[in-house]
Every structure is written in C-alpha cells, then in structure tokens.
Amino acid sequence: MLRSPFRLLVFLTVFIVPTSGWAQVAEGLIKGNLLNTKGQPLENISVSLKKAGMGVNTAEDGSFQLRAGAGSQLLHISGLGYITQELTVDVVAGKTTTVPALTLAINPHQLSEVTVTETRTNNQRPTSISKLPIASLDLPQSAVTIERQVLEQQQVLRLSDALVNVSGLYVTSTTGGIQEELGSRGFAYGSNNTFKNGVRFNNGVMPEASALERMEVLKGSTAILYGNVAAGGVLNLVTKKPQFERGGSVGLRVGSYGFFKPMVDVYGAIGSSEKAAFRLNGSYEQSNSFRDEVQAKRVYVNPSLLFELTPKTTLVLEGDLLRDNRTPDFGIGAINYEIQPSRSRFLNVAGARNQTTQTSATATLTSRLTDIWQVRAVGGYQRYDNELRSATRPVASGVAATYGNLTRGLQRTETGENYFLAQLDLTGKLRTGRLEHTLLLGADADQYQTTTLAYNNPASPTKANTAISTFDIINILDRSKIIAQPAERLNGFEDLVRHTLTQGNTRRAGFYAQDLLSLSEKVKVLAGLRWSYQETPSDVYYYNTVLNTNNKVAGTFQDNRRFDQAFSPRVGVVYQPIKTTALFASYANSFQPNAGQDANGASLAPSTFDQYEVGVKNDLFHGLLSANVTAYRIVNDNLAQTYLGLLTGADGKTAPNLNTNIKELAGQVTSKGVEVDVQSKPMLGWTVITGYSYNHTAYTRSNIYENGSRLRYNPAHTANLSLFYNFGNAFGNSTFLRGLTAGLTTYYVGDKMAGRNTRQYDPLTGKPFVDASGNPTTDAFKLISIPNYTLFDASLGYTYQRYSVRVKLANILNELSYNLHDDNSVNPIAPRTFSATASYRL
Structure with missing residues (x-):
C-alpha cells in the first residue's frame, strides 16, 4: 500500500547529488546594467535566456550577470510596467561579455501584455516570514514559498488546495466544517502559528485565498522569531500589494x-x-x-x-x-x-448556523x-x-x-x-x-x-x-x-x-x-x-x-x-x-x-x-x-x-x-x-x-x-x-x-x-x-x-x-x-x- 510514496522518495533523492560531477557545457558570462529613463538603476527586473528559459533578476544597483552556453543567445528582459526588450548576445566560452547599459521605458498602457516570471529558485528567494534578508540557501531550516502563478494555475479556492504543494504540511481536521485546522511535523498550528502579512490571525474561519500573492512556510522551530508557537512551523499568507501601474x-x-x-x-x-x-x-x-x-x-x-x-x-x-x-x-x-x-448524511438540527x-x-x-x-x-x-x-x-x-x-x-x-x-x-x-555579519535585532x-x-x-x-x-x-x-x-x-x-x-x-x-x-x-x-x-x-x-x-x-x-x-x-x-x-x-x-x-x-x-x-x-x-x-x-x-x-x-x-x-x-x-x-x-x-x-x-x-x-x-x-x-x-x-x-x-x-x-x-x-x-x-x-x-x-x-x-x-x-x-x-x-x-x- 505504501510502495508508491517510497518509490517517489527514491526517485527524488537522486536529485540530491550535486551537479559538479556532471558533464560540463562550454559557457561564458553575460554582464550588464539596466536603467530607467531617468538614469536610475532598476532592481528586480527579469533577465533570462529565452531559449533555455533560465535567468536572474537585477540587483539593487541594476546589475546582472548570467551564465550561458557559448554561441548566439537571445536575452529576454521584462519588468512589470516596462516595455519588454530582447537582445542578441554572442557568448564566448570562458570569457565575459559585457552588455552596454540598457534603458527600459515605462509602458503602463500595455501592462496587461507583460508576463512576469520569478527567475530565482525557491532556494535563492528570501522569505519575509524568516525576517532575515538572506536567501533560503543560507538558512539552516526548511522553507517553501508558493507563488501566485501556482495558486492561479491550480485554481486554489481554500487553503487546503494550496497545502498540496508543501510536503509535511497537512489538514489535521475540519471541525464542524467551518475551518481547516493545520498541522506539521506532528503538531497542530493553531492561531499562534498562522500569519497574514506577518501578523497573527484567528484561523477559526477559513481565510480567503483569492487575495493571495504567495504562501510562505517556515518549517520547524520559529520560537526565536515569534515566541509562543507550536513546534511544527509557521505559515504566512501574503496578500496582493498596491501598484502604481493601473x-x-x-x-x-x-x-x-x-x-x-x-x-x-x-x-x-x-x-x-x-x-x-x-x-x-x-x-x-x-x-x-x-x-x-x-x-x-x-x-x-x-x-x-x-x-x-x-x-x-x-x-x-x-x-x-x-x-x-x-x-x-x-x-x-x-x-x-x-x-x-x-458522503451526505447530515446530523445537525434545523436552524443551526455558524456566523463569523x-x-x-x-x-x-x-x-x-x-x-x-x-x-x-x-x-x-x-x-x-x-x-x-x-x-x-x-x-x-x-x-x-x-x-x-x-x-x-x-x-x-x-x-x-x-x-x-x-x-x-x-x-x-x-x-x-x-x-561578515547579517544581523536581526527585534522586539514585539x-x-x-x-x-x-x-x-x-x-x-x-x-x-x-x-x-x-x-x-x-x-x-x-x-x-x-x-x-x-x-x-x-x-x-x-x-x-x-x-x-x-x-x-x-x-x-x-x-x-x-x-x-x-x-x-x-x-x-x-x-x-x-x-x-x-x-x-x-x-x-x-x-x-x-x-x-x-x-x-x-x-x-x-x-x-x-x-x-x-x-x-x-x-x-x-x-x-x-x-x-x-x-x-x-x-x-x-x-x-x-x-x-x-x-x-x-x-x-x-x-x-x-x-x-x-x-x-x-x-x-x-x-x-x-x-x-x-x-x-x-x-x-x-x-x-x-x-x-x-x-x-x-x-x-x-x-x-x-x-x-x-x-x-x-x-x-x-x-x-x-x-x-x-x-x-x-x-x-x-x-x-x-x-x-x-x-x-x-x-x-x-x-x-x-x-x-x-x-x-x-x-x-x-x-x-x-x-x-x-x-x-x-x-x-x-x-x-x-x-x-x-x-x-x-x-x-x-x-x-x-x-x-x-x-x-x-x-x-x-x-x-x-x-x-x-x-x-x-x-x-x-x-x-x-x-x-x-x-x-x-x-x-x-x-x-x-x-x-x-x-x-x-x-x-x-x-x-x-x-x-x-x-x-x-x-x-x-x-x-x-x-x-x-x-x-x-x-
């Protein structure tokens, strides 16, 4: 009965072997900078290889660097509210190709045509629930982020629809059919472990999923950050934020x-x-x-x-x-x-109601x-x-x-x-x-x-x-x-x-x-x-x-x-x-x-x-x-x-x-x-x-x-x-x-x-x-x-x-x-x- 999960585990652990021993492809490095029309650096703009689909986001100073196979490569550059650009770059194996500074113009009228894809991996992205401005790769703790694109693809209606993307996070019960009680690693979450935009919320009612920008899960102990929380981990729901583009x-x-x-x-x-x-x-x-x-x-x-x-x-x-x-x-x-x-047997009385x-x-x-x-x-x-x-x-x-x-x-x-x-x-x-120290000092x-x-x-x-x-x-x-x-x-x-x-x-x-x-x-x-x-x-x-x-x-x-x-x-x-x-x-x-x-x-x-x-x-x-x-x-x-x-x-x-x-x-x-x-x-x-x-x-x-x-x-x-x-x-x-x-x-x-x-x-x-x-x-x-x-x-x-x-x-x-x-x-x-x-x- 349990063969399928164990087969899946064996299959997945194959990926744990680092790739350094695999056959290497001749590569070069592409470097460049992105600016807006005022000459200011643009941060968090996607720069990707269109053919391979992989890429990076620009840093705070607008810079980026991207490894690519030798030969002609087509760069796809896009950011929310900016005109998308594509640029052909000739990459030389073992060398760095510097792209002249590029200027992106605002295009709010065509905003609906811009598709933004998160180019950083789950391990490269920091999570707001961890409070530290560091990539998950540097965190000695398991963390998972589920972005809005996934939530929309799966047409998530309830939180339980989104939990299927995170191993070890599950619905423990649905007492009275009025809530979804969660658990992880053997311990119930409760209201102490559930957050919305970093603030605790009462999970006695099912939260609304249509407003979510992403879902963050920090597994294991988080008591140092949030005090009295259960041992299994914490869940943070991040709602959609205002934007200047209409x-x-x-x-x-x-x-x-x-x-x-x-x-x-x-x-x-x-x-x-x-x-x-x-x-x-x-x-x-x-x-x-x-x-x-x-x-x-x-x-x-x-x-x-x-x-x-x-x-x-x-x-x-x-x-x-x-x-x-x-x-x-x-x-x-x-x-x-x-x-x-x-499936249908109902045992409550007429007039029963739960209002929240x-x-x-x-x-x-x-x-x-x-x-x-x-x-x-x-x-x-x-x-x-x-x-x-x-x-x-x-x-x-x-x-x-x-x-x-x-x-x-x-x-x-x-x-x-x-x-x-x-x-x-x-x-x-x-x-x-x-x-080098990355510090967090806090009080709540x-x-x-x-x-x-x-x-x-x-x-x-x-x-x-x-x-x-x-x-x-x-x-x-x-x-x-x-x-x-x-x-x-x-x-x-x-x-x-x-x-x-x-x-x-x-x-x-x-x-x-x-x-x-x-x-x-x-x-x-x-x-x-x-x-x-x-x-x-x-x-x-x-x-x-x-x-x-x-x-x-x-x-x-x-x-x-x-x-x-x-x-x-x-x-x-x-x-x-x-x-x-x-x-x-x-x-x-x-x-x-x-x-x-x-x-x-x-x-x-x-x-x-x-x-x-x-x-x-x-x-x-x-x-x-x-x-x-x-x-x-x-x-x-x-x-x-x-x-x-x-x-x-x-x-x-x-x-x-x-x-x-x-x-x-x-x-x-x-x-x-x-x-x-x-x-x-x-x-x-x-x-x-x-x-x-x-x-x-x-x-x-x-x-x-x-x-x-x-x-x-x-x-x-x-x-x-x-x-x-x-x-x-x-x-x-x-x-x-x-x-x-x-x-x-x-x-x-x-x-x-x-x-x-x-x-x-x-x-x-x-x-x-x-x-x-x-x-x-x-x-x-x-x-x-x-x-x-x-x-x-x-x-x-x-x-x-x-x-x-x-x-x-x-x-x-x-x-x-x-x-x-x-x-x-x-x-x-x-x-x-x-x-x-x-x-x-x-």
Missing part, C-alpha cells in the same frame, strides 16, 4: 453544487500621484454542498494603500473584512469508533537607513466575532452501537476577540575583521482580549438538580425511523441559558537577536536568542450552575492569573561545497505555556521542545530545479500530564488525585521524520512541484497513554506531484495555442488516525485501570484509522488578449475519505467536482 481584473467562478463567486481586483496610482497607490480585492461567495442541508455565504474585502513617504521610506496600510455564514456540520457520526461510510466576522488593519513602515541597514515597524489590529448555534457533537461512544440511535442536545456560544500587535525589526550587515508585543459566553441546559421544572439536555433522538443509519422522545425536551436554542462569561487578556512581549556569521564563502553559522514573557489573566463569571461539577455559585467571579517567561536559543551551521548546494544542521528550543497547577498549588511551568534538523538544499541543472531534503527530531521532554500521586487534604489524610487540572511535567512526546521538496522553474513550457513526507509522532513516556502510541491527526505519509504545461512554448507566439495551459495535481495521504488514544489511568478513581482479575488494562477509548486516499485534479486554461477561462475537475477518481476531530466530527472529503472561472483583465 490594472486589475474582474472574474466569475462557478462550480458544482450551486457554487457562485464573482471577484474583483483593481489597482493603480491614486490620481496622477507618483507617491501613492491603492489596491482593492473583493469577492462574494455562495454555495450549497454535497452534504445534505449545508449552505454557505461569505463576503470578502481587502483594501490596501501604499505611500512612498521618502525615496527610502514606504508605508503600506492594509485592511481585511471577512463575513462568513455557514451551516455547522459535524459530519456523519461514528458508532463504537467505527465510521459508517457516507473577522476584520483587521495592518500598517507596515519600512525605511532603508543606509544601503545595508533597514528598519521595519508593524502595527496590527484584528477583531474576531463568532456565534455558534448547533446540535451537540455526535460522539462515537454516545451513539447506540446496536441500533445507531443518537441523542441530540444543543450548544450555543458567542465569542469575541481583540488582537493588537506591535513589532520592530532592524536588519543589516557589518564586518568585523574578515567576518501583542495582546489578546477575549470574551466567551457559553450557554447551558436549563433546569428541569420537575426534577431537582437535573437539567433538560435532550433536543431529540434520531437514528443516524435511518433518519425516517420513529423513536420515542423524552417527556421533557429542549424546544430550541432559546431554551438554553447563560452559563459562564470568560474574559481573557493575554499579554506577551519578546526581544530577540540573530546573527548569520559568514566564516568563509562556504561556511556560515546562524545563532540567536529570544526572551519571551507572557501574562495570562482570566476571569470567569458564573450566570448559571446547573450540573456545574466545580460547585460554583451563580453570580460569582473566579479570578485566574499566571505568568510565564522563557529563553529560546537557536544555532545552525550551513556548509556550501559549491554555490548551488548547502548542507545544514541546526538546534532550536521552543516553549508552550501550560494550564493547571502542580501538586503544591503553583502554576505549571511551560513545556519545552528541543528540535534537531539536518538537511541538504540543492539547485540543479543551472537553477532550473530546486531539490531539498530535511530530516528532523523534536522532543518534548516535560509534557504536562495529570498528577497520579496522592494529595494531602486539609484533614491531613491522603487520597488519589481526582482533579485533572492538577498536573506534573513528566511526560514525553517525540516526533521524527523526513521531508522532500522539489520545485522547478519553467523549462520548455513545463513546471514541476513534487514532494514527500514521513512523520512518526508518539508518546515515548506517559502515565496516561500507552508508550509508543501515536498522536492523532498526523499522517505518516504524504506525497504530492503537480505538473503544468504551457503550449505556447511549443507552438510559438503566432499560433492560437499560445495561451493554452494544462495542469495535473495529485496528492496522497496515508496512515492517518483520529478517535481517542486509549488511557491506562481512570480520572474518576485516580488509579490505573484494572480488569476483574486486577490485571492492568485500558479504557474503552479507541483510535480510528482514516482510509488512505489519493486525489487527482486536472485543469485547463486559455488566455486570449485580456480574456481568460480556466476549468478544473477535482478528485477525478471520486475518492472517499474523511477528516476527523476526535470521534465527534467525521467530515467526508469532497467528491468529484467541476468548476470554471472566466476573467477579464482591466
């Missing part, structure tokens, strides 16, 4: 199950200004679903402004508004931890102090509001195993969140003797203000100390089956009563420094340290105490306070035997605050994670292909787990601990794995993205769970392959086929589990589970094996002048599998679907 597009996407989505994107200078520009993205979406009774509507607006305050200082203001209203859908249910196959509004504003001020020093300041604000009205989740153990009867209750919550961020980074270079502070209003079941008018908890009873296998209903029932959501109002006010701050030290042309060392402080006050107000196991009195406050601080060191070594190959090894430490208290009543210290990573990054075939392999090991050696010792009461007597909030830092979780990422630049019309990941994350020491048992939600294997072909390269520029493109994407997920890990400890008695004979045993919890699946998507696109049409067929084989959260949200993946997008460039 342009844009309008489009309409339609698809299966009544999907309908108009889109607009316009940009340009504000009036005739050369100092201020704008951009406005927007979309409206509505759809039904392959799931019975499920519907969704969403509105998205993304305005942004760019101001050139001085020749060296820019200010970017960005806003976001997303309103998402959809039917909460906890899936098809499970019986005794076994999935009952279905997310707004944000970000200001980014960037100033180049000198040619080599830059300061960047970011201020961000986000507001998140959510209201959920739904049936309670269909827990596997709560479904009658014999008959499939499910007792449905109701749940209702209202959540609000204000998030504030301030961040300051100083980057630059300096020399001390023969050593953020604050979460959260309120959560939870509703509870009302008290029974006839039975003391009893709540009415049942809405109705249904049969999940036969919805037409008539079942006797209880005498006292909930009539609807308005019957639920306010229970608790929880107010949080988390405040965090951090200071960090990193230095990329170049010991020689081949050896570099990255070292850094961060100090983080976190304060987490929380107040709980109790409105209602029916069936409240904490015995709280209605109308009272419970005040909670905790303070944490931690140091996060990082060190890595990069060795580059040749300029296109880098071997690296790194160590980093991260932390995770813990809730609860120890046996003495003190707050628990944070858990820490030691991360070790080794790998090789390679640019092959003169930069046409980037092939990277990484191996890692992550150890949480002080995992918080329930304290199983005896507690001494006020009367001096000892008894087993029955409070799961009393914990000890004595467990251990270990994650280890391998990741392969391969990307190509366009070559003869072809582009390729492929990869493979293996991960094993398990409890390696625990008094609760069986040692060696795997953590849920993490697939042991993922594999991906995307092929795109541009027919215009083969048929020339004068044919009707020049605008035709085709693509195929496949994605494999294997050996993934959900459900619940079996426990050796009984929280009701504070003692280990034993059978009737007194022998150690476990509880009734079980893990659920999720069926392996392989998705195949195919797409076609055609562009003629300003018009374009793209069609996509997803899940061609109609594979059936599921995303699970615990055993109570069993959500089927989408079946075979069709979509088409028509657009017009302004």
